[in-house]
Amino acid sequence: MPKSIAVVGGGIAGLAAAYELTRQQQAGVDVTFTLFEASDRLGGIVDTVRQDGYVLEGGPDGWVSEKPWARELAIELGLGEDLIYSNDGERVTYILRDGRLLPLPDGMRMMVPTDLGALDNSPLFSDEARHWYRNEPLRAAELKANAPDADESVASFVERHFGREVLETVGAPLLNGVFGGDVRHLSVQAVMQPFVQMEREFGSLIVALQTRARAGRVPQPIFTSLRRGVGQLTGALTTTLSPDSLLLNQRVLNLQRADGQWHLHTTGTGDVQASLRAKPLRFDAVLLALPVWETRRLLQALDPILAALLETPGSSALTVAYALPTGATVPWPKGFGFLALPGGPVRMLAATFADQKFAHRAPAGGHSVRVYYGGSEAEAMRHEDVRALAYAELERVVGPLPTPLYTSVRYWPLALPQYHVDHLQRIAEVNRHVAQLGELHLLGNGFRGVGLPDLIRDARAAACAAAMNR
Ligand SMILES: Cc1cc2nc3c(=O)[nH]c(=O)nc-3n(C[C@H](O)[C@H](O)[C@H](O)COP(=O)(O)OP(=O)(O)OC[C@H]3O[C@@H](n4cnc5c(N)ncnc54)[C@H](O)[C@@H]3O)c2cc1C
Incomplete structure (x- = not known):
C-alpha cells in the first residue's frame, strides 16, 4: 500500500509541500497525497491580479533575494526566464514624518548604515542620532562582550546599538511594514537572526556590514519577483x-x-463533496499548512498544551492596489515607496510605488501603487469605503493623482503571526509535543519564518521527510 498523506491548506506552503510529494512520486517513492483547501482558489495570501498589462499584488509582491529557496523553485518550475529583480539603482525608501517624505540615506540595510558619511546631510536624523551611529563601531568590543544569549525584543536590540530615535524613526516603521507588529514585543532572534549573529561575531553591526562589503561579497538585488507577479x-x-x-x-x-x-x-459542497465521498479520509501522515490560529483549533482536542503553545497573536493586513492610466503623470518621487510613522496625518502603514520597485507592473507610461494598512487599522478600514479613503490618504501625502483605472482590495485577517520574544523556545517546545502525536508536520507562517523562501524550504523538507519515513 502506498503511504497516504494529507496536505491541509493550499497557500504557498501547502502547494510547495504537494509539489515536493509529486516529485517524490515521480522518483518512485510509493506515496499518495490529497490537498484540502477551504476556499475556491489556491495560493492563499499569494494573490495577483493581472489586467491590461497591469500586475496588482494583493499579498506578497516578491521575496528577499538573499534566501535562495523561492528562486530555486521558480527555476525548477521553468520560470527562470521570468525572474525579475528590484530596480535597486532607483531604490529610495522614504519615511513619512510630519507630512514630509524623508529619504533613508543610501546604503542602509534595515536600520544599519554601511556608509556613515551618507548620514551627514540626512534630514531624517538629529545630531544625537548621528552621534549614536558614529559611536556604534567604537563600542564594538563592549557590544560583543555583552551580547546576550537570551532572546530580547527588537526594540531593546536596536536601542542598545543605535538609541531610541533610530528605533522610533527607522526600526519601528521598517518592522511594522513587514510584520505589522510592535517592536517592543517582536523577538530579535526570530525576526532579525542575521543581525544577532553579526553582534555575536563583530559586536558592531556597522563594522559587520562594512567587513562583509570589503570581503567583496557581490551585493545581490534586494528583492526578486516574477514578470507576471x-x-x-x-x-x-x-x-x-x-x-x-x-x-x-x-x-x-x-x-x-x-x-x-x-x-x-x-465540509464541502456540490460535486466536490461527491468526489470526496469516494476518497478515503484516513491518512498515514498529515501536513498542516494553515494559518496558525487554524492549526491551533484543529489540535485543541488532541493536545491542549500544544494548542496553548500555538496561541500566537496575529496582525491583520489590508492592501489597496491601484492601476493608473497611461499618459498620466504621477507626483511621487523616485524610489520604492514610503513607511509612515505612527501618529501622523494618515492611517496607512506604508505605500509601494509598485512600477518603480519592479519592471512589468504597468504597461509603458502607466503606473501602479499599493497602500498597506496593518493591525487594528486594517480591521477598521475594511468596513469603510477603503478605495476612496486610501486614495485620499495617498493624495494627502504625494499630491493630486489621476483617477485610477481600477482598484484591487484584499483583506487578510490575522495573516501575519507575531513572533514575540522567546518564539524560538516556544517552537522547540511545540516540536517536542508534535513528535509525540504521530506523523504530523506543522507548516505555514506561524513557525519558522513568514517570508516565501522560508515557507518553501520548510514545506519541501517536511514533505520529503513525510514521504521517506516508513
Ligand atoms: C499583505 C501581505 C504582504 C506580504 N508581503 C510579502 C512579501 O513581499 N514577501 C514575502 O516573502 N512574504 C510576504 N508576506 C508573507 C507571506 O505572503 C505569507 O506569510 C505567506 O503567503 C503565507 O503562506 P501560507 O501557505 O503559510 O498561508 P496562507 O497563504 O494563509 O494559506 C493557508 C491556506 O489554508 C486555507 N485554509 C484555512 N483553513 C483551512 C482548513 N480548515 N481546511 C483547509 N484549508 C484551510 C486558506 O484558505 C489558505 O488558502 C506578506 C503577507 C501579507 C499579508
Whole structure:
C-alpha cells in the first residue's frame, strides 16, 4: 500500500509541500497525497491580479533575494526566464514624518548604515542620532562582550546599538511594514537572526556590514519577483499537481488519531463533496499548512498544551492596489515607496510605488501603487469605503493623482503571526509535543519564518521527510 498523506491548506506552503510529494512520486517513492483547501482558489495570501498589462499584488509582491529557496523553485518550475529583480539603482525608501517624505540615506540595510558619511546631510536624523551611529563601531568590543544569549525584543536590540530615535524613526516603521507588529514585543532572534549573529561575531553591526562589503561579497538585488507577479509561482506549482489530488472548497473541520492513522473530517459542497465521498479520509501522515490560529483549533482536542503553545497573536493586513492610466503623470518621487510613522496625518502603514520597485507592473507610461494598512487599522478600514479613503490618504501625502483605472482590495485577517520574544523556545517546545502525536508536520507562517523562501524550504523538507519515513 502506498503511504497516504494529507496536505491541509493550499497557500504557498501547502502547494510547495504537494509539489515536493509529486516529485517524490515521480522518483518512485510509493506515496499518495490529497490537498484540502477551504476556499475556491489556491495560493492563499499569494494573490495577483493581472489586467491590461497591469500586475496588482494583493499579498506578497516578491521575496528577499538573499534566501535562495523561492528562486530555486521558480527555476525548477521553468520560470527562470521570468525572474525579475528590484530596480535597486532607483531604490529610495522614504519615511513619512510630519507630512514630509524623508529619504533613508543610501546604503542602509534595515536600520544599519554601511556608509556613515551618507548620514551627514540626512534630514531624517538629529545630531544625537548621528552621534549614536558614529559611536556604534567604537563600542564594538563592549557590544560583543555583552551580547546576550537570551532572546530580547527588537526594540531593546536596536536601542542598545543605535538609541531610541533610530528605533522610533527607522526600526519601528521598517518592522511594522513587514510584520505589522510592535517592536517592543517582536523577538530579535526570530525576526532579525542575521543581525544577532553579526553582534555575536563583530559586536558592531556597522563594522559587520562594512567587513562583509570589503570581503567583496557581490551585493545581490534586494528583492526578486516574477514578470507576471508572484501568482505566477503558485500558478506554476498548481499545474504540476494532478487535479485528482486537489480538493477545493474543502475545509478540514477536525483531526483525530485512531489505529495509527489520521482521520480527517471535512465540509464541502456540490460535486466536490461527491468526489470526496469516494476518497478515503484516513491518512498515514498529515501536513498542516494553515494559518496558525487554524492549526491551533484543529489540535485543541488532541493536545491542549500544544494548542496553548500555538496561541500566537496575529496582525491583520489590508492592501489597496491601484492601476493608473497611461499618459498620466504621477507626483511621487523616485524610489520604492514610503513607511509612515505612527501618529501622523494618515492611517496607512506604508505605500509601494509598485512600477518603480519592479519592471512589468504597468504597461509603458502607466503606473501602479499599493497602500498597506496593518493591525487594528486594517480591521477598521475594511468596513469603510477603503478605495476612496486610501486614495485620499495617498493624495494627502504625494499630491493630486489621476483617477485610477481600477482598484484591487484584499483583506487578510490575522495573516501575519507575531513572533514575540522567546518564539524560538516556544517552537522547540511545540516540536517536542508534535513528535509525540504521530506523523504530523506543522507548516505555514506561524513557525519558522513568514517570508516565501522560508515557507518553501520548510514545506519541501517536511514533505520529503513525510514521504521517506516508513
Ligand atoms: C499583505 C501581505 C504582504 C506580504 N508581503 C510579502 C512579501 O513581499 N514577501 C514575502 O516573502 N512574504 C510576504 N508576506 C508573507 C507571506 O505572503 C505569507 O506569510 C505567506 O503567503 C503565507 O503562506 P501560507 O501557505 O503559510 O498561508 P496562507 O497563504 O494563509 O494559506 C493557508 C491556506 O489554508 C486555507 N485554509 C484555512 N483553513 C483551512 C482548513 N480548515 N481546511 C483547509 N484549508 C484551510 C486558506 O484558505 C489558505 O488558502 C506578506 C503577507 C501579507 C499579508
